[in-house]
Amino acid sequence: AQSVTQLGSHVSVSEGALVLLRCNYSSSVPPYLFWYVQYPNQGLQLLLKYTTGATLVKGINGFEAEFKKSETSFHLTKPSAHMSDAAEYFCAVSYRDDKIIFGKGTRLHILP
Amino acid sequence: ETGVTQTPRHLVMGMTNKKSLKCEQHLGHNAMYWYKQSAKKPLELMFVYSLEERVENNSVPSRFSPECPNSSHLFLHLHTLQPEDSALYLCASSQDRVGGYEQYFGPGTRLTVT
Numbered sequence: 001a002q003s004v005t006q007l008g009s010h011v012s013v014s015e016g017a018l019v020l021l022r023c024n025y026s027s028s029v030p031p032y033l034f035w036y037v038q039y040p041n042q043g044l045q046l047l048l049k050y051t052t053g054a055t056l057v058k059g060i061n062g063f064e065a066e067f068k069k070s071e072t073s074f075h076l077t078k079p080s081a082h083m084s085d086a087a088e089y090f091c092a093v094s095y096r097d098d099k100i101i102f103g104k105g106t107r108l109h110i111l112p
Numbered sequence: 113e114t115g116v117t118q119t120p121r122h123l124v125m126g127m128t129n130k131k132s133l134k135c136e137q138h139l140g141h142n143a144m145y146w147y148k149q150s151a152k153k154p155l156e157l158m159f160v161y162s163l164e165e166r167v168e169n170n171s172v173p174s175r176f177s178p179e180c181p182n183s184s185h186l187f188l189h190l191h192t193l194q195p196e197d198s199a200l201y202l203c204a205s206s207q208d209r210v211g212g213y214e215q216y217f218g219p220g221t222r223l224t225v226t
Contacts, residue, residue, distance in 0.1 A: 032212030043116070043202055043217030051212050090155065099168075099209050104154040 002027050004093045006103040014111045019063075019078040021106050023091030026072065033074040034092040034100065035065055044090060050074065061085070086110045114138055118203050118218035125193065126226055133188040133221045135203030141216070143209040144186045146178060147202040149220070155202075161186060162209045193225045 007022040025031055032051050036044040048059025055067040065076045074091060088107045094100040116137045125131050137144065146158040160168035161180040175197075177189040186203055200222050204215040 034214055036217075041200070041220070041222065043118075043204075043219045044215075045217070046214050049214055094210070094212055096212065097210050099160065100206075100215055102155045 002031075002093060002095060002098065002101055004091050004101055004103040006089075006091050006106050008106055009104065010107045010109065012109040012111055013081045015083055016080050019076070019081045019085065019108065021076040021089050021091075021108065023065075023074045023076065023103060024072055025074065025091075025093040027093070027095065029095055032094045032096075033065070033067060034094075035059065035063070035074075035076050036090040036092060036102075037061075038088045038090065038105075040087075047076070047089075081108075081110050083110050083112070116203060116205055116216050116218035118201075118221050120221060121219065122222045122224075124224045124226060125190070127193060127195075129193075130189070130191040132190065133201055133203075133223075135186040135188075135218055137184055137186075137203075137205040137216070139205055139207075139216060141205040141207050142183060143206045143213075144180060144183075145204040145206075145215065146186065146188055147204065149200040149202055151199075159188075160209060167209065190223075193223075195225050198223055198225045 004025045034049045035047040038044045048057045050057045050067045058064045063078045088105045091103040144161045148156045158172045159178045164180045179187040200220045202220045203218045206215045207213040
């Protein structure tokens with residue numbers, strides 16, 4: 001069965017530092033990969049997605065993620081954290097014949 | 113209105129009440145979803161509808177009853193709830209249930225059961 005794992009339920013970074021949120025999926029077939037962000041008391045908002053083509057995907061708010069097939073990973077990065085980036089981030093995976101599965105989420109804390 | 117809307121945004125109900133949550137999508141999508149998000153649990157998929165037909169029910173207690181009268185509207189009828197049912201209930205839609213389509217979420221209904 002397909003699954004997605006997010007390493008670390010909480011991640012803290014200093015303002016201006018690199019943000020790295022990790023996501024790994026398990027599958028032997030080509031995946032579709034997503035990152036979502038959720039601010040308090042709001043729904044999830046799509047940050048970026050990978051379907052086919054270029055493995056480095058750029059999203060909103062300066063985030064990007066790279067699909068690495070050999071590592072079955074889709075880590076989310078941002079060069080310089082802002083206080084407004086504090087939120088919960090969800091990685092998700094789906095396949096051609098199956099629905100989206102969400103990871104358990106990583107709460108990002110930004111330290112002043 | 114655009115996107116996915118949910119009403120009410122907040123709901124407080126007693127254990128013996130009956131209430132309904134409403135979701136509406138203005139995106140022309142074919143699939144709609146209900147999720148439950150509790151404070152200390154991951155996102156839980158409750159129900160999936162595709163072209164107004166329920167295609168997935170993930171062992172949800174019968175006190176939750178979904179209804180999809182057309183492709184734009186989704187309801188979650190609630191009755192005889194328990195305090196542990198207090199959570200954020202999220203509605204989402206996507207172009208199709210499979211095939212790599214992203215889901216679009218509403219803002220959620222914050223439910224408190226007293």
